[in-house]
Amino acid sequence: MFEPFPGDTGQVAPADPKAAYERLRSAHLNAVRASLADHVARLAWPRERIDSYRTERLRSLLGFARERSAFHAARMGDVDPATATVDDLARLPVMLKQEVDEEWDRIVTVPGTDRAGAERVLAEQEWYSYTPSGLQVFSSGGSSGVRGVYVWDWEQFVTLACLAWRWQTRAEFAVSAPDEGRQARLAVLEAGEPPHASTPLFDVATVPWMRTFVIPAAAPFEEVLRAVTDVRPTHLVGYASVVGRLARAVAAGELDIRPVRVSTNSEPLGEEDRDAIDTAWGAPVHNLWGSTEIGVQAVGCGRGEGLHICEDEVILERVDAAGKPVGPDEPAARTLATGLAGRAFPFVRYDLGDEVTLLPGPCQCGSAMRRVADVAGRRDDDFRYGDRVVQAAAFRHVLGTDPLISEYQVRQTESGADVLVVGSPDVPAVVAALGSSLHPYGVPAAAITVHIVEEIPRTAATGKLRRFVPLGR
Ligand SMILES: [Zn+2]
Numbered sequence: 001m002f003e004p005f006p007g008d009t010g011q012v013a014p015a016d017p018k019a020a021y022e023r024l025r026s027a028h029l030n031a032v033r034a035s036l037a038d039h040v041a042r043l044a045w046p047r048e049r050i051d052s053y054r055t056e057r058l059r060s061l062l063g064f065a066r067e068r069s070a071f072h073a074a075r076m077g078d079v080d081p082a083t084a085t086v087d088d089l090a091r092l093p094v095m096l097k098q099e100v101d102e103e104w105d106r107i108v109t110v111p112g113t114d115r116a117g118a119e120r121v122l123a124e125q126e127w128y129s130y131t132p133s134g135l136q137v138f139s140s141g142g143s144s145g146v147r148g149v150y151v152w153d154w155e156q157f158v159t160l161a162c163l164a165w166r167w168q169t170r171a172e173f174a175v176s177a178p179d180e181g182r183q184a185r186l187a188v189l190e191a192g193e194p195p196h197a198s199t200p201l202f203d204v205a206t207v208p209w210m211r212t213f214v215i216p217a218a219a220p221f222e223e224v225l226r227a228v229t230d231v232r233p234t235h236l237v238g239y240a241s242v243v244g245r246l247a248r249a250v251a252a253g254e255l256d257i258r259p260v261r262v263s264t265n266s267e268p269l270g271e272e273d274r275d276a277i278d279t280a281w282g283a284p285v286h287n288l289w290g291s292t293e294i295g296v297q298a299v300g301c302g303r304g305e306g307l308h309i310c311e312d313e314v315i316l317e318r319v320d321a322a323g324k325p326v327g328p329d330e331p332a333a334r335t336l337a338t339g340l341a342g343r344a345f346p347f348v349r350y351d352l353g354d355e356v357t358l359l360p361g362p363c364q365c366g367s368a369m370r371r372v373a374d375v376a377g378r379r380d381d382d383f384r385y386g387d388r389v390v391q392a393a394a395f396r397h398v399l400g401t402d403p404l405i406s407e408y409q410v411r412q413t414e415s416g417a418d419v420l421v422v423g424s425p426d427v428p429a430v431v432a433a434l435g436s437s438l439h440p441y442g443v444p445a446a447a448i449t450v451h452i453v454e455e456i457p458r459t460a461a462t463g464k465l466r467r468f469v470p471l472g473r
Helices: 017-042 047-068 070-075 086-091 097-102 115-124 154-175 198-202 221-231 240-251 271-281 392-399 427-441
Strands: 002-004 012-014 136-140 148-152 184-189 210-214 235-239 261-265 285-291 295-299 307-309 314-319 334-339 383-385 388-390 405-412 417-423 448-452
Touching: 017 154, 047 070, 047 086, 086 314, 097 148, 115 136, 115 148, 148 154, 154 198, 154 261, 154 285, 154 295, 184 221, 184 240, 198 261, 221 240, 235 240, 240 261, 240 271, 261 271, 271 285, 285 307, 295 314, 388 392, 388 427, 392 405, 392 417, 392 427, 417 427, 427 448
Parallel strands: 184 210, 184 235, 235 261, 261 285, 417 448
Antiparallel strands: 002 012, 136 148, 285 295, 295 307, 314 334, 383 388, 405 417
């Protein structure tokens, strides 16, 4: 049974969008597994090979972007993509989040794709989906609290999933030879639903004998705990704070699982959580620093300190306030990223808003990929009401994905929260959505207020937006 695909004349889609998605998704994961061995091998590449590979990739990206993106063509100046080097990037302007928002239709390179169409996919899809040309559309509140809309093409997703998983895969194969009799169970503690990219990126069975189980990380913790208990995972991947909390539950005798490998992402991994994971399981931890714009910037190898930059697929530049690169030991005002796999929507010298510190010297794991220290970023603060804890994600999943909200700040009150939003959302609908998101935590909808404001004051020292302001802080 077929019906017209909404907003796309001449296309048909099966009546069950979830099943159609799962079939394509399954084919996509076959492509990821096929490419993983290549990506694992790159971890042992000598410096010169990394450099020559990424130079070719950079020329390819710039050449494509100049031809197919009016935005990038206008900014290329006298830089010739055919001969450009990594150092030449400094001759291009910095790309800002606000420009991405305002110039979306001039940046995207996929024929027939524009912001309105991408928004329509987000609004109309009943589950994760692929467009007829194989794009996935995601939205995110982002670390700055400003909503963005992103498109990833088919090949890009294959690369990003390999970047996210190759360190773990290398380590798994180093421990023991592949064995068809083995069974692995991966618990995936991510957003769990559209429009966030985290679930497709991390719900990946990297070997044929692995099964995955998605557990929404923003659910009340008692539910998460129950689900994890039922799954009995051998491997964990998820939001750093949730994995940390599971580790503390082990220490408290509330959970009994023994994962052999732990992967964390989406939030900075604090000392407190890292120590708890160490104490609970003593398992290798692969922390990941990423963004929906670039995908994956750096991943921990599970052995040495810090995170290895994905130097074959991402170019990071630490620059001063004027966008000029600074030396490894000099303080940087911003970190710029160029995503070499992002052809559908090229990000070139994109300001990530995070601060990174380079780690000197080689890693004990032997990889020549350079490292950054754990990225501190800003940690979302959970709200505590007496002995109840409400995760920031419960707010973020509503406010960060509403297309009519461009910025928000949540201020904790005695019995709920005061929410400031910039934009033109349907306020009663937002209050209702927050009410149902917070209801499981025991916070009544009546205690939530939402105000539309012109501007949200930023932290004076850093200029950053503080999205969550706990009571008394
Ligand atoms: Zn390493």
